[in-house]
Amino acid sequence: MAQAVPYWRLSAFYFFYFALLGTWLPYWSLYLKSLGYSSGEIGILSALVMVTKVLAPNLWGYLADRYDCRTRIIRLGALLAVIAFGGVYFRQDFYWLAAVVVGYSFFWNAVLSQFDVLTLSHLSGQHGRYSLIRLWGSIGFIAAVLAVGAWLDHHPIVHLLYIITALLSAIWLGSLLVAENSEGLTRGDRSPGSLMRILKQPAVIAFFATSFLLQFSHGPYYTFFSIHLETQGYSKSATGMLWSLGVFAEVLLFMGMHRLLEHFSLRQILIASLALTALRWWLIAEFVESVAILVFAQCLHAASFGSAHAAAVETIRRFFTAHHGQGMALYSGLSFGAGGALGAVLSGYAWDISPAQCFWVASGAAALAAIIAWRYFETPDTPR
Numbered sequence: 001m002a003q004a005v006p007y008w009r010l011s012a013f014y015f016f017y018f019a020l021l022g023t024w025l026p027y028w029s030l031y032l033k034s035l036g037y038s039s040g041e042i043g044i045l046s047a048l049v050m051v052t053k054v055l056a057p058n059l060w061g062y063l064a065d066r067y068d069c070r071t072r073i074i075r076l077g078a079l080l081a082v083i084a085f086g087g088v089y090f091r092q093d094f095y096w097l098a099a100v101v102v103g104y105s106f107f108w109n110a111v112l113s114q115f116d117v118l119t120l121s122h123l124s125g126q127h128g129r130y131s132l133i134r135l136w137g138s139i140g141f142i143a144a145v146l147a148v149g150a151w152l153d154h155h156p157i158v159h160l161l162y163i164i165t166a167l168l169s170a171i172w173l174g175s176l177l178v179a180e181n182s183e184g185l186t187r188g189d190r191s192p193g194s195l196m197r198i199l200k201q202p203a204v205i206a207f208f209a210t211s212f213l214l215q216f217s218h219g220p221y222y223t224f225f226s227i228h229l230e231t232q233g234y235s236k237s238a239t240g241m242l243w244s245l246g247v248f249a250e251v252l253l254f255m256g257m258h259r260l261l262e263h264f265s266l267r268q269i270l271i272a273s274l275a276l277t278a279l280r281w282w283l284i285a286e287f288v289e290s291v292a293i294l295v296f297a298q299c300l301h302a303a304s305f306g307s308a309h310a311a312a313v314e315t316i317r318r319f320f321t322a323h324h325g326q327g328m329a330l331y332s333g334l335s336f337g338a339g340g341a342l343g344a345v346l347s348g349y350a351w352d353i354s355p356a357q358c359f360w361v362a363s364g365a366a367a368l369a370a371i372i373a374w375r376y377f378e379t380p381d382t383p384r
């Protein structure tokens with residue numbers, strides 16, 4: 001008899017995890033700017049979070065798959081992230097902040113990909129429900145972006161640190177509420193040779209290449225979009241609304257994602273997502289002063305993150321049948337980690353030259369990813 005899905009406990013974790021992301025992404029760069037850091041330094045300090053995603057998820061993913069200790073890794077990583085972030089209260093010089101960011105994000109980034117696997121372990125035979133659980137992360141993001149933006153309009157930017165600490169603590173507490181369903185995932189050959197056979201498939205190589213380029217294209221957006229809006233005269237509240245609008249569109253997408261998977265192939269969904277991402281960055285590059293066009297561009301977040309990420313999770317489930325933890329870790333590390341970090345660093349150095357050209361490059365990277373997906377990406381015919 002199938003066990004009941006712990007819907008609200010799983011959803012609560014995603015809510016707080018992405019509430020933290022909704023606090024960090026729009027406002028961390030503004031905090032760094034308030035300390036007097038240059039665009040290049042802001043790019044580096046923002047990229048360090050993504051750099052740790054290259055190593056941390058793969059290390060923790062290997063340990064979780066090898067020793068079946070996924071729940072303990074999630075809980076330990078969440079707790080150590082709280083402790084490590086506490087260092088931000090002692091000093092604000094560049095190298096100290098860099099060390100704090102690397103320390104806390106090394107553990108924080110160990111959490112999400114493994115929690116995705118834990119969620120899938122509770123959805124055996126119901127994998128289409130993943131998006132209905134994950135959408136609570138998007139709701140958390142929206143709530144945080146709006147609430148924190150409104151709060152910071154009337155309070156010192158240092159309050160951002162207190163909010164981040166509180167949310168990291170909530171993530172740890174949420175991790176204590178859910179245990180893994182050990183019977184919910186496929187157990188097969190876990191040998192290194194088995195994993196290498198998967199990784200050598202052209203479709204898998206294409207998938208990781210497109211994931212890398214997609215997150216590379218997000219570099220200027222995640223690092224400098226708030227600063228860009230502030231320069232154009234938008235308030236922090238307006239900035240929060242624009243960020244939350246994109247994630248609201250993502251929520252609507254997640255609510256209907258299971259229907260999209262029933263009517264379209266993963267290849268079609270991925271190609272459309274990448275093409276719409278290229279359009280989004282072009283619109284921001286050319287029309288940031290137009291509120292109407294900016295609103296439309298933000299709605300395309302449903303494609304640039306929502307459908308692209310949901311398709312990626314399903315792709316990993318189909319290809320990495322006996323290596324879910326490492327598959328999710330590789331996806332996180334190569335895309336949000338390596339791709340996002342490179343995009344953030346390069347945009348940091350190029351931003352003062354031309355913000356518009358940064359988004360033009362982002363648009364070109366997403367378009368290239370769409371071409372690669374169209375040419376090489378196919379998925380195995382496994383049951384949904």
